[in-house]
Amino acid sequence: MIDIHTHLLPFVDDGVDDFDESIEIIKSLFSQGINHIFVTPHYYRNRNYLSSVSENNKIFSELKSKVKDLSIDVSLYLGNEIYYDKDTLKNIENQMVLPLINNYYLIEFSINESTYNITEAIHNMVSKGYKPIIAHVERYKNLSKLEDIKVLRKIGALIQVNAYAVLGRGGFSSKRFIKKLLKKNLVDFIATDSHAIHENHFIKAYKYIEKKFSQEQANEIFNNQNIFKK
Amino acid sequence: MEFFEYRNVVIETPNSLEAEAYRKLELNIRMLGLDQDIRVLQTTSPSPKDGKTTTAINLAAVYAERGLKTIIIDLDLRRPKIHRAFHKANDIGFYDYIVGDKNIEDIILKGDGDIDLILSGERISSPHIVLQSKKTLDMIEKLKTMYDVIIVDSPPVLSVTDAFVISKIVDGVIFVVAYNQTKKDEAKVALEQLKDKKANILGTVFANVNPKISGYNYNYYYREIEEEEE
Numbered sequence: 001m002i003d004i005h006t007h008l009l010p011f012v013d014d015g016v017d018d019f020d021e022s023i024e025i026i027k028s029l030f031s032q033g034i035n036h037i038f039v040t041p042h043y044y045r046n047r048n049y050l051s052s053v054s055e056n057n058k059i060f061s062e063l064k065s066k067v068k069d070l071s072i073d074v075s076l077y078l079g080n081e082i083y084y085d086k087d088t089l090k091n092i093e094n095q096m097v098l099p100l101i102n103n104y105y106l107i108e109f110s111i112n113e114s115t116y117n118i119t120e121a122i123h124n125m126v127s128k129g130y131k132p133i134i135a136h137v138e139r140y141k142n143l144s145k146l147e148d149i150k151v152l153r154k155i156g157a158l159i160q161v162n163a164y165a166v167l168g169r170g171g172f173s174s175k176r177f178i179k180k181l182l183k184k185n186l187v188d189f190i191a192t193d194s195h196a197i198h199e200n201h202f203i204k205a206y207k208y209i210e211k212k213f214s215q216e217q218a219n220e221i222f223n224n225q226n227i228f229k230k
Numbered sequence: 231m232e233f234f235e236y237r238n239v240v241i242e243t244p245n246s247l248e249a250e251a252y253r254k255l256e257l258n259i260r261m262l263g264l265d266q267d268i269r270v271l272q273t274t275s276p277s278p279k280d281g282k283t284t285t286a287i288n289l290a291a292v293y294a295e296r297g298l299k300t301i302i303i304d305l306d307l308r309r310p311k312i313h314r315a316f317h318k319a320n321d322i323g324f325y326d327y328i329v330g331d332k333n334i335e336d337i338i339l340k341g342d343g344d345i346d347l348i349l350s351g352e353r354i355s356s357p358h359i360v361l362q363s364k365k366t367l368d369m370i371e372k373l374k375t376m377y378d379v380i381i382v383d384s385p386p387v388l389s390v391t392d393a394f395v396i397s398k399i400v401d402g403v404i405f406v407v408a409y410n411q412t413k414k415d416e417a418k419v420a421l422e423q424l425k426d427k428k429a430n431i432l433g434t435v436f437a438n439v440n441p442k443i444s445g446y447n448y449n450y451y452y453r454e455i456e457e458e459e460e
Contacts, residue, residue: 086352089321115231116309120320127319148231155233 001222002036003029003202004100005081005135005160005191009059012051013042015195019066025194026067026074032203036075036225039063040106043097044083053098056080081135082107084121089128100133101228106160108135115142119155126156133158136193137181138165138174149186158227160189163205164198182213182221189224236284236315240291241343249288255404255435256292262402262432270370270380271432272400274393276420277386280408281437283311286383287345289404294344298378301338301346305396306385307357310350316341323351327369328360334372346377361395370399387420397429405431408438 006029007015008022016022029037041056042049060078067076079100082088084107091097092105099105105125109118118140125132134152137143137159143152149159161178168175181187190209192202202222209218239248259268271289273282286302293300304312305324313320318339326332329352341347354360373380384396397403403424407417424431 089319119231123314124319124321127313127317128321145231151231151233 001032001034001202001206002038002189002225003034003191003194004038004079004133004189004224005040005106005162006037006194007041007081008037008039008194009041009056009063009078011059012056013044013049014047015041017196019063021197022063023066023070023072024197026072026076027070028197028200029192029194029202030072030074032200033206033222034202035073036077038077038079038100038106040079040081040100042083043080043091044108045085045087046083053095056098077101079106084109088121089124092128092130099130102131103129104131104133104158104228106133106135109140111139112141115148118143119152122152122155122157131156131158133160133189135160135191136162136165136170138162138170138178144173144177146180146184146186149181150184153186158188159186160191161187162193163190163201164192166190166205166208167201169201179212182209182217185217187221188227190221234311234314236287236311238287238291238315238342240288240295244295252285252288252292255285255289256296259402259404259432266401268401268432269374269378270382270400270402272382272384272393272396272403273406274384274396274403274424275386275406275408276388276412276416278309278389280386280406280412281435282386282406283315283383285404285406285435285437286381287312287315290345290379290381291343293379293381299346299376300344300379300381301348301373301377302341302381302383303348303373304350304383305361305392306383307350307354307360307392308385308390312347312383313349316345316347318347318349320349320351323349324369325351325354328354328363328365334369334376358391358395361392361399367399387423388416394424394427394429397424397427400430402430402432404433404435406435406437409436409440411438 010016010018064076080097082097122132134157138161165174166178190205206218206222239246240252273286275282290300290302304310323337327337337348339347385392387393
């Protein structure tokens with residue numbers, strides 16, 4: 001299974017404090033059945049998370065070698081969680097931020113962002129040939145209708161929800177919204193968005209979906225690496 | 231949230247009744263042009279979603295089809311739509327000319343069907359002031375030397391003053407109302423306001439008419455305002 005959204009690169013954002021914490025989480029994710037982990041440090045101007053690709057790469061290499069030394073059988077990939085602003089398209093073009101893979105970019109917005117600005121962002125990215133994945137879609141105050149998510153997917157967005165929110169740890173309304181999305185097959189990825197050591201949200205979310213929906217649907221969403229092959 | 235889909239019937243289905251209606255619109259404007267020089271046209275409407283952008287892009291396609299050098303400028307700086315209609319990212323445009331150091335030539339994009347475009351670009355604060363600036367006037371004057379026809383898409387009349395400001399820098403205004411959408415009172419008030427501001431209203435486009443409804447041979451039809459008032 002894959003986890004496309006984590007903050008396991010120490011020293012660059014509000015994620016893990018050090019390599020030890022990162023490795024502990026990687027071990028935990030591995031024990032939950034994940035063997036592909038995307039490390040996605042924030043690129044977020046207003047919060048001053050602006051660690052460069054080369055800086056990130058340096059820390060990432062160190063993390064990878066530590067994981068290798070411990071013989072944990074996971075593949076790690078470096079990307080970014082990009083806070084969308086007026087410079088995002090330029091930053092992508094200038095390779096100041098990284099895709100998860102190929103042209104798939106994990107993006108987030110202000111939780112109060114208007115639906116107009118969100119659709120504009122998705123339209124702009126798609127027009128440039130990028131494939132935007134909206135991170136933790138359940139968080140945005142103005143995206144509370146199924147119709148909104150359908151429109152965003154129609155424009156070309158992929159949808160990610162957080163595992164802990166599936167379980168209700170992000171509040172009841174998020175949980176209810178995600179349930180509706182799952183019912184209509186509008187979720188492309190469930191990810192941990194791990195910032196620190198947490199309980200086994202991933203496997204719990206898998207089991208929840210297996211129980212509430214079907215094993216087939218759970219397998220499909222949690223093994224969505226196939227999307228990247230399209 | 232809605233999914234914007236703008237059909238350019240003149241390009242997509244050139245033999246359709248709808249496309250023919252736009253050719254008729256162009257012919258009517260040409261007739262009015264016998265006594266006056268009409269090369270800079272503004273499309274506007276009372277309220278959003280009345281069909282001004284669809285009218286702008288289809289009319290532009292007719293001019294381009296006739297071999298005239300045609301450009302559309304998106305001066306709806308608050309809710310720009312031309313980039314959506316032409317599947318372009320709105321990352322370069324009027325803003326870069328006004329605020330940045332770009333020349334007009336640098337901000338012109340190629341659209342479908344030999345139509346050139348100037349998008350709005352990044353959001354501008356106080357559009358109504360910028361639209362009255364010498365720089366905006368200079369742009370129109372320069373474009374007049376480069377193009378046969380300039381179509382300016384503008385905000386709806388009843389929302390902001392921008393449409394009036396733009397009406398001062400164009401040769402004529404095309405007032406678009408939509409069947410089953412535009413409220414009669416709003417259409418009247420908007421028209422009165424345009425007249426008060428001494429806009430040169432060329433006529434009205436009645437958009438969104440279903441050709442299947444008896445009594446209408448065309449999806450869009452056009453007639454002079456004076457005729458309507460009689």
